[in-house]
Amino acid sequence: MTEPDTIGITVTASGAAADAIDRHLPGLVEAGFAGKLFDQDPTLWGEAAQEEAAKRLSWVGLARSSRPLVGEISALREDLRGKGVDHVVLCGMGGSSLAPEVICATAGVPLTVLDSSQPDMVRAALRDRLDSTVVVVSSKSGSTVETDSQRRAYEQAFRDAGIDPAERIVVVTDPGSPLDGEAREAGYRVINADPDVGGRYSALTAFGLVPSGLAGADIERLLDEAEAITDLLADDDTSNPGLRLGAALGGTEPLRDKIVLIDAGTQITGFGDWAEQLIAESTGKDGTGLLPVVVGSAADGPQTDDETWVLLMPSDDDESEDNATSASSDGTGGESTVGVSGALGAQLLLWEVATAVAGRLLGINPFDQPDVESAKQAARDLLGGGSGAADEPAFVDGDIQVRAAGGDWLGDASTVSDALRRLIDQLGPTGYLAVMAYLDRIADSALADTRVPLATSLGRPVTFGWGPRFLHSTGQYHKGGRPEGVYLQITTEPREDLAVPGRDFTFGEFVSAQAGGDAKVLADHGRPVLRLHLTAHDAGLAQLTRAISEVSGNGAGAR
Ligand SMILES: O=P(O)(O)OC[C@H]1O[C@](O)(CO)[C@@H](O)[C@@H]1O
Numbered sequence: 001m002t003e004p005d006t007i008g009i010t011v012t013a014s015g016a017a018a019d020a021i022d023r024h025l026p027g028l029v030e031a032g033f034a035g036k037l038f039d040q041d042p043t044l045w046g047e048a049a050q051e052e053a054a055k056r057l058s059w060v061g062l063a064r065s066s067r068p069l070v071g072e073i074s075a076l077r078e079d080l081r082g083k084g085v086d087h088v089v090l091c092g093m094g095g096s097s098l099a100p101e102v103i104c105a106t107a108g109v110p111l112t113v114l115d116s117s118q119p120d121m122v123r124a125a126l127r128d129r130l131d132s133t134v135v136v137v138s139s140k141s142g143s144t145v146e147t148d149s150q151r152r153a154y155e156q157a158f159r160d161a162g163i164d165p166a167e168r169i170v171v172v173t174d175p176g177s178p179l180d181g182e183a184r185e186a187g188y189r190v191i192n193a194d195p196d197v198g199g200r201y202s203a204l205t206a207f208g209l210v211p212s213g214l215a216g217a218d219i220e221r222l223l224d225e226a227e228a229i230t231d232l233l234a235d236d237d238t239s240n241p242g243l244r245l246g247a248a249l250g251g252t253e254p255l256r257d258k259i260v261l262i263d264a265g266t267q268i269t270g271f272g273d274w275a276e277q278l279i280a281e282s283t284g285k286d287g288t289g290l291l292p293v294v295v296g297s298a299a300d301g302p303q304t305d306d307e308t309w310v311l312l313m314p315s316d317d318d319e320s321e322d323n324a325t326s327a328s329s330d331g332t333g334g335e336s337t338v339g340v341s342g343a344l345g346a347q348l349l350l351w352e353v354a355t356a357v358a359g360r361l362l363g364i365n366p367f368d369q370p371d372v373e374s375a376k377q378a379a380r381d382l383l384g385g386g387s388g389a390a391d392e393p394a395f396v397d398g399d400i401q402v403r404a405a406g407g408d409w410l411g412d413a414s415t416v417s418d419a420l421r422r423l424i425d426q427l428g429p430t431g432y433l434a435v436m437a438y439l440d441r442i443a444d445s446a447l448a449d450t451r452v453p454l455a456t457s458l459g460r461p462v463t464f465g466w467g468p469r470f471l472h473s474t475g476q477y478h479k480g481g482r483p484e485g486v487y488l489q490i491t492t493e494p495r496e497d498l499a500v501p502g503r504d505f506t507f508g509e510f511v512s513a514q515a516g517g518d519a520k521v522l523a524d525h526g527r528p529v530l531r532l533h534l535t536a537h538d539a540g541l542a543q544l545t546r547a548i549s550e551v552s553g554n555g556a557g558a559r
């Protein structure tokens with residue numbers, strides 16, 4: 001068992017974040033929040049949240065209750081490796097895939113995460129080492145269409161290659177879900193997860209542990225790290241790092257609702273994407289919430305007065321307070337800075353507690369995601385033949401069709417650059433730009449590099465999300481949080497479309513419906529959405545990259 005002092009958890013703060021801790025910590029301690037949370041008291045977030053919270057709090061005890069999975073997963077891994085099956089693919093969305101991604105990246109073990117419906121990305125995954133592949137299909141609800149479609153595609157690919165899918169598919173789902181029944185009928189290996197844990201709090205359930213353990217991560221150590229901090233997090237004391245972090249995030253006044261997460265330079269790789277979903281989907285609702293902006297380094301974003309900067313620190317760094325302070329005083333961190341260090345297993349639990357605390361301070365239910373469903377429904381309507389937001393392009397410029405939704409703001413723009421400038425003109429003084437790219441996040445990864453010049457030029461926060469992945473993360477905030485975002489949606493004609501076996505739509509039709517559905521819901525909320533569709537992938541992407549660099553390079557739209 002890893003001892004607490006080797007976990008190295010510290011939470012330090014300066015500026016508005018430190019003030020928030022001073023303001024809220026005594027009240028949280030006096031209310032016995034931590035003890036009640038670990039006793040799974042569902043009343044902590046008010047009456048409206050009580051019913052949901054009553055079936056969502058088992059995560060507090062997972063460091064202990066998940067122990068039996070370790071042996072089971074290890075035996076399965078050995079069995080598969082004995083058969084030459086050593087390439088692990090994870091099909092799943094949001095809370096069913098983001099934890100294994102950070103766990104495996106931190107452990108330095110390869111895991112292929114397929115969390116997309118973009119046909120080129122799905123086809124690329126299907127072509128990769130099928131002979132030695134085991135596919136973990138993870139879905140709590142057992143009804144997420146992306147995951148169901150990915151499973152169908154792998155089943156078909158295995159059959160086409162003469163491989164019995166039952167030998168290569170492992171299903172993780174809640175007991176009694178539609179997938180649970182179907183998978184058992186098909187003879188698949190099924191591992192049920194604890195149903196009293198929500199998707200984004202499920203890092204230490206079978207959802208986090210099965211793919212990570214099969215890929216070779218040390219999941220026992222992960223549980224040790226979480227167990228080592230459990231008592232500290234359950235303690236109603238001002239030193240409780242979960243209470244401190246939660247107060248720093250959710251208790252600033254006025255609320256600093258943009259949380260800039262800087263996760264580079266620690267032993268944890270890719271933590272930001274996991275924390276982004278936990279925070280955005282848990283808090284972004286009822287017109288409030290916290291929008292995480294994941295950036296590589298402290299130099300990668302403008303500093304504004306409505307941000308708190310959260311820096312992940314190396315866990316063995318006992319100078320972390322100085323680091324946090326210097327990040328503030330050298331002008332890179334603003335006047336609200338938090339430094340967090342600790343081993344990954346401990347941090348997973350720490351941030352879950354902090355999110356529960358922030359939810360209480362924000363007065364929202366941190367366990368539901370009401371606005372994700374609206375986009376899913378709009379996508380279903382479109383697949384069923386309904387009409388979306390701005391079906392007809394306003395104009396075509398080279399290899400890009402341009403559509404505008406959510407108001408009459410495009411004016412007489414006739415080029416992609418003009419349209420981008422018009423969108424940026426819609427930004428208010430506290431607004432943000434969200435880039436939402438429904439492309440292949442591996443093959444097209446360079447597009448994400450446009451985030452930094454855009455943010456620098458705009459002087460406002462810019463988030464970058466890959467569709468449909470972000471729909472299960474910041475997607476909740478964009479629709480449910482403060483209505484001040486402007487949205488750049490990028491879609492592409494696939495190089496080659498792919499049928500979803502057994503369904504009457506293709507992956508291309510599905511991803512297009514997802515983008516159209518989300519644009520429609522954002523537009524219905526009165527938010528401006530610029531939709532750029534690449535009619536030829538390579539040429540369109542090159543044209544788009546030039547246009548973004550033109551707009552950011554000359555500072556157009558800067559305020
Ligand atoms: O595990 P499931 O049920 O497939 O859901 C995947 C993700 O979709 C959401 O339900 C909604 O976005 C997330 O909360 C969840 O993590």
